[in-house]
Every structure is written in C-alpha cells, then in structure tokens.
Amino acid sequence: MIWKFYKLTILIILFGIADPAWGQHSSGSTLADSRAKSLTSQDIQQTDTFKPSDYIEVPVASEKTMRYYETGNVWWLVNMILGVLIPGLILFSGFSAKLRNGAQKLGRKWIFIIFFYYALYASVVFAIYLPINYFQGFLRAQAYGLSNQSLLEWFVFNMRSLFISMIRGGFILCGLYLILRLSPRRWWIYAGVAAIPLYFFLNLVHPIWVAPQFNTFTPLENKALEGAILTLAQEAGIEDAQVLQVDKSRQTTTINAYVIGMFNTKQIVLWDTAINNLNEEELKFVMAHEIGHYVENHRLSKTLLSALLIMLTLFFIHHVSHHLIDRFKHRFRFNDLSDVASYPLIVVLFTLASLVTGPINNSYSRYSERQADTFAIDLTGLNHAAATAFVKIQHKNLSNPNPGWMYTIWRETHPPLGERINFFNTYRTEK
Ligand SMILES: [Zn+2]
Numbered sequence: 001m002i003w004k005f006y007k008l009t010i011l012i013i014l015f016g017i018a019d020p021a022w023g024q025h026s027s028g029s030t031l032a033d034s035r036a037k038s039l040t041s042q043d044i045q046q047t048d049t050f051k052p053s054d055y056i057e058v059p060v061a062s063e064k065t066m067r068y069y070e071t072g073n074v075w076w077l078v079n080m081i082l083g084v085l086i087p088g089l090i091l092f093s094g095f096s097a098k099l100r101n102g103a104q105k106l107g108r109k110w111i112f113i114i115f116f117y118y119a120l121y122a123s124v125v126f127a128i129y130l131p132i133n134y135f136q137g138f139l140r141a142q143a144y145g146l147s148n149q150s151l152l153e154w155f156v157f158n159m160r161s162l163f164i165s166m167i168r169g170g171f172i173l174c175g176l177y178l179i180l181r182l183s184p185r186r187w188w189i190y191a192g193v194a195a196i197p198l199y200f201f202l203n204l205v206h207p208i209w210v211a212p213q214f215n216t217f218t219p220l221e222n223k224a225l226e227g228a229i230l231t232l233a234q235e236a237g238i239e240d241a242q243v244l245q246v247d248k249s250r251q252t253t254t255i256n257a258y259v260i261g262m263f264n265t266k267q268i269v270l271w272d273t274a275i276n277n278l279n280e281e282e283l284k285f286v287m288a289h290e291i292g293h294y295v296e297n298h299r300l301s302k303t304l305l306s307a308l309l310i311m312l313t314l315f316f317i318h319h320v321s322h323h324l325i326d327r328f329k330h331r332f333r334f335n336d337l338s339d340v341a342s343y344p345l346i347v348v349l350f351t352l353a354s355l356v357t358g359p360i361n362n363s364y365s366r367y368s369e370r371q372a373d374t375f376a377i378d379l380t381g382l383n384h385a386a387a388t389a390f391v392k393i394q395h396k397n398l399s400n401p402n403p404g405w406m407y408t409i410w411r412e413t414h415p416p417l418g419e420r421i422n423f424f425n426t427y428r429t430e431k
Helices: 002-018 021-025 029-035 063-092 095-106 110-143 151-182 187-213 223-235 272-277 280-295 298-332 340-380 383-397 405-411 417-426
Strands: 217-219 242-246 257-260 267-271
Touching (some): 063 095, 063 298, 063 340, 095 110, 095 340, 110 151, 110 340, 151 187, 151 340, 223 242, 223 340, 267 280, 272 280, 272 383, 280 298, 280 340, 298 340, 340 383, 340 417
Parallel strands (some): 242 267
Antiparallel strands (some): 217 242, 257 267
C-alpha cells in the first residue's frame, strides 16, 4: 500500500515537472481515474458549451476533457518509459539473442531469419502490451465515450495491425540490416537516404493495401458536397483527386479528415463522423484545409525533414551502440550491430532520440497546420464555419483547447485548438 502510494507520488512529481498545466487542473481525480476500471461515460458529465455567434469563443474545457487530457499525459509518460524498458529487458536478458537463435532454426537463409526474428519479436511485444493496450485502447476509450468498438472488434483490429506490422517491419528490417552489412561505417547515411523512397512507397500503398483492411471506403454519398469539394480542389489546382468517405464510426466517435496517396491513388478522405457532425460549410473548410496540405507540398517537406532526423538518429545509434555492445556483449549475446539480435538496442536508442527529434517534427507539423489553415481561409473565406467546426471537434474529440507548453512541444502535431479558433476569429483574407 505504502509502495503504491510512493509510486503514485513519483508519477505526480514527474508529471508536475513535465506539464505545468497539471497543477492548474488537477483535483486529485486524475490518479484514481488512470486505474479506475469502474469509470463509465455516464459518470463523467460533459459541460463543454457551444454558442453560435459571429465571434466564436474558445470553449472552456469540461472536467471530463481535462481528466482525459491529464490522464493522457500520464499514459504518454508511462508509454515512453515502457518503450525503453520493454526492449531494454528483452536486450539485457539475452532474450533477443534467443529469438535470433529460434529464427535461425526456422529459416536458413539470411532474409528469412530476419523475417522470422521480427515476427517473433513483434509477437512477444504484442503479448506484453496486450493488457496495457486493453486498458488504454479499449477500456479508457470506452469510459470516455470515444469508442464504438466491441471487445471482439477491438481485438480483431489489433490482430490485423500486428499482422500488417509483421510484413512491413520484416521488409524494413531486411533493408536496414542489409545496409548495415554492406556498409558498417556509413550505413546511417544510406539508411537515412533510403527512408525517403520508403516513406513514399508506404504512402502509395497505404490507401490500396493497408487502410481497406480496417475500413470501407466509398464515394461521398452527399453529391452536392462532393461537387463543392471537387470545385474547391480544382480552384486550388488539383485535378485528379478522389473524394471518399470512410466508416470510421465503426471504431471511434472522434472527428477527422486527411489526404493521402500519390498519382492515381491520391485521395481526400472524410471520416463519416465528420460528415455526421459538421455542417456543409464546416466540411468545406475542413476539406479546404486538407487541400492546403497538398498545395503547400507538406508531404514532401515533412518526408525530407523526417529523413534528415532519422539520419541524425541513426548516426547517434551508430556511435552509442558500439560502446554499449563492447560493454555489455556478454549480456546481449551478440558482437555486432549488424546482428539482427541488436534490434531492441536500436529501438531503445531510437525512442530516447525521439525525445529530441519528436519536438522538431511536431514544431514543423504545427507550422504546416497553420499554413493549411491560412490557405483554407484564403480559399473559402469561411472564418466562422472554421471556428464552429473546431468547437465541435473540441467537444467530440475531448481536446484541451489550451494545453500546457510541455504538452505542445512533445505531443502536439497541431496548434492548440484555442489558438486556431482565435486565428479564425481575427484573420481576414486579403482577397
Ligand atoms: Zn492538417
């Protein structure tokens, strides 16, 4: 009991440091909540208000929203620690070397050994994470009324994700370890460069092979809306886009939209939750925002930035791993980074580096989101609809409109919602 209290106190202190917003809103309910399986959506009253008027006020976050935000921060920290701890244990216990030995028995050829190793590794990690994922991904989402999945649907969804990750991860690992073998000194440069075509390839195949495994994509049912969106796309210079709706309400109640694909797989996708909750003007704004990402070439700039950061991360791994392998090779049971058993070592170092590279990626992402917002207002002049859309999104997605700065730096890929609503209130297009 005392030990439990002690652990909770450490968590509070850690998070007090990690996010100053904690102190402002914490009322003691957070910690109980992070473990409380009895919490139901009825227990949490939603009080976010929505007043349509010319000037749209930034919504005041309800107690439920704040609780979701605060417990989300704790979970982020827990996940970060586990993201180092679990592969670290697999590495230091020599278990990774055992997995490699098992893979060597299953597949004689080098390429199959890598595939089998990754399949074994991913299955072990999946099994370890299953109870944690059950709580975070299922119970927690249910408790906050954000999920529409039954337990079985949730499980099938996760099994499919695991299977896809085994194939994708297997190929990526083959490429990585091949480069490591061919060029033990400069592998980090080649792997960083190879990340660029790889990213484009994954982007190309995602709408064809991956996304349809989870959801059904159909042409937009509302033909008037489809026409309006295609007109917007044409005005912005996009001729061959497909506008689709996806049945995301099978999994979630939250609202979203995105653009994906390249060449003839180019798609503008609206979640059906967006269609069901936003009016036509609001949807037009959301689509104009997505079109903005296209026109401003954010896909390319984000890919180039990511590739650069991956290269720097691999450079860091290249240098640090040699020292660690020299020091701990008897525990690790491998002598060289090009041995596939080193994979958890790469994961640990990658996760640690992401504490630095993550904020850089997030910062650029927020910049590109502001650009897309500006583009969408310039294209449509729908300031009011943009602001009301975000009030609804805040309400539905339980977003904290004014998160703490630590949250913004490490977790926000989008500008805080309050900032976006204020921007729509004040920005006037020059047209
Ligand atoms: Zn965006």
